[in-house]
Amino acid sequence: MIGSNIKRGSSELAILSVLAEHPLHGYEIARRIESRTRSALRFTLASIYPLLYRMESRGWVSSFWQEAPTGSTRRYYRLTAAGRKKLVPLREEWKELFRALERLAEAHLD
Amino acid sequence: MTDWRSEVLRRLACSKFSAAEREEIARELAGYLEDYCQDACKSGLEEPAAAQAASDELDEDKDLDAHLYLARKEHPMNVNIRTRQFWLPAVTVFLAGAFVLAGFHALAVRVYRAYGAEEGAVHSYASLMHSVIWQDSAAWMFYLGWLYVLPFLGAAGAYWSRRKGAVPSVRIATGLFPVVLFTAIFLGQLGAIQNGASLPFLSMFPLPPSHLFFPFLSPAGSLFLSWILIPCAALLLGVLPCLWGTPARQDAVASMI
Numbered sequence: 001m002i003g004s005n006i007k008r009g010s011s012e013l014a015i016l017s018v019l020a021e022h023p024l025h026g027y028e029i030a031r032r033i034e035s036r037t038r039s040a041l042r043f044t045l046a047s048i049y050p051l052l053y054r055m056e057s058r059g060w061v062s063s064f065w066q067e068a069p070t071g072s073t074r075r076y077y078r079l080t081a082a083g084r085k086k087l088v089p090l091r092e093e094w095k096e097l098f099r100a101l102e103r104l105a106e107a108h109l110d
Numbered sequence: 111m112t113d114w115r116s117e118v119l120r121r122l123a124c125s126k127f128s129a130a131e132r133e134e135i136a137r138e139l140a141g142y143l144e145d146y147c148q149d150a151c152k153s154g155l156e157e158p159a160a161a162q163a164a165s166d167e168l169d170e171d172k173d174l175d176a177h178l179y180l181a182r183k184e185h186p187m188n189v190n191i192r193t194r195q196f197w198l199p200a201v202t203v204f205l206a207g208a209f210v211l212a213g214f215h216a217l218a219v220r221v222y223r224a225y226g227a228e229e230g231a232v233h234s235y236a237s238l239m240h241s242v243i244w245q246d247s248a249a250w251m252f253y254l255g256w257l258y259v260l261p262f263l264g265a266a267g268a269y270w271s272r273r274k275g276a277v278p279s280v281r282i283a284t285g286l287f288p289v290v291l292f293t294a295i296f297l298g299q300l301g302a303i304q305n306g307a308s309l310p311f312l313s314m315f316p317l318p319p320s321h322l323f324f325p326f327l328s329p330a331g332s333l334f335l336s337w338i339l340i341p342c343a344a345l346l347l348g349v350l351p352c353l354w355g356t357p358a359r360q361d362a363v364a365s366m367i
Contacts, residue, residue, distance in 0.1 A: 025142075028145075030142075
């Protein structure tokens with residue numbers, strides 16, 4: 001199980017990554033991340049919406065209302081150009097971080 | 111069936127959101143809770159149990175309304191990023207542009223006076239231009255000198271914006287921001303000329319009625335070319351090299367952990 005601090009930090013990357021594929025509404029984003037990470041990352045209503053609103057304020061995502069496959073209208077989020085630009089270095093940063101932690105763990109085992 | 115919209119509205123009742131915002135957020139969060147309930151029922155839960163689980167999600171954060179408000183309105187990063195990427199560099203470049211312009215103007219007036227323009231005439235555009243019209247090359251010198259500075263201003267704004275992680279469109283807007291000032295001057299001068307008024311400021315440039323620099327154009331066209339199009343192109347020249355390259359990574363680092 002991943003600790004809460006790491007989860008908090010990786011939330012933005014997780015959301016941007018799933019939105020990079022296509023627009024999703026809040027509930028879909030939460031479920032998509034949960035299934036992709038095999039429940040290691042789980043978003044609730046209280047954790048996902050403040051993040052989405054903040055990311056929208058920063059201009060990384062934009063939103064629009066659209067009818068969902070269920071027939072109800074939902075607010076969808078999509079990645080903006082700024083969000084895509086943000087995602088590239090963010091992915092690299094996290095890869096670097098995990099590589100560094102891996103090296104650290106291996107050194108400790110040696 | 112639970113009325114989730116009313117439930118969320120009840121939770122947001124004490125928030126600082128406007129009524130319209132509250133309604134919009136309630137609609138969105140109610141949609142989440144409806145989907146949650148539907149999925150829970152599909153996975154085998156009875157409807158009351160599913161509704162209870164959804165309700166628990168809603169009640170998970172007692173300060174949800176405040177957190178949503180902060181995220182949407184007051185989170186410092188919201189202001190900071192927009193300010194750091196656009197407003198701060200744009201306003202700085204704007205002010206630098208104004209100072210440079212004022213400096214060139216002051217220098218031009220000194221030179222014109224030194225070359226025989228009468229003290230009183232300096233404050234009247236038409237008489238000044240007629241008295242120093244033989245100094246056309248001096249006017250060119252000041253105008254071109256000013257133009258040479260503009261690419262550096264544009265580059266400074268765009269570079270600063272890029273350093274803060276801005277996308278190319280924001281870098282362009284930042285670098286070209288001094289055009290706001292030039293447009294204001296253009297409109298002021300155009301109005302003054304149309305009303306036959308004298309122009310007490312910025313008389314160093316190639317302007318109508320003499321508009322010797324661009325005699326093939328109407329006074330308005332000459333003004334537009336000399337105050338907006340050419341300066342805009344000069345600023346853009348400086349902006350262009352800063353459009354390539356990825357933004358700095360400091361924002362990415364800041365958002366980690």
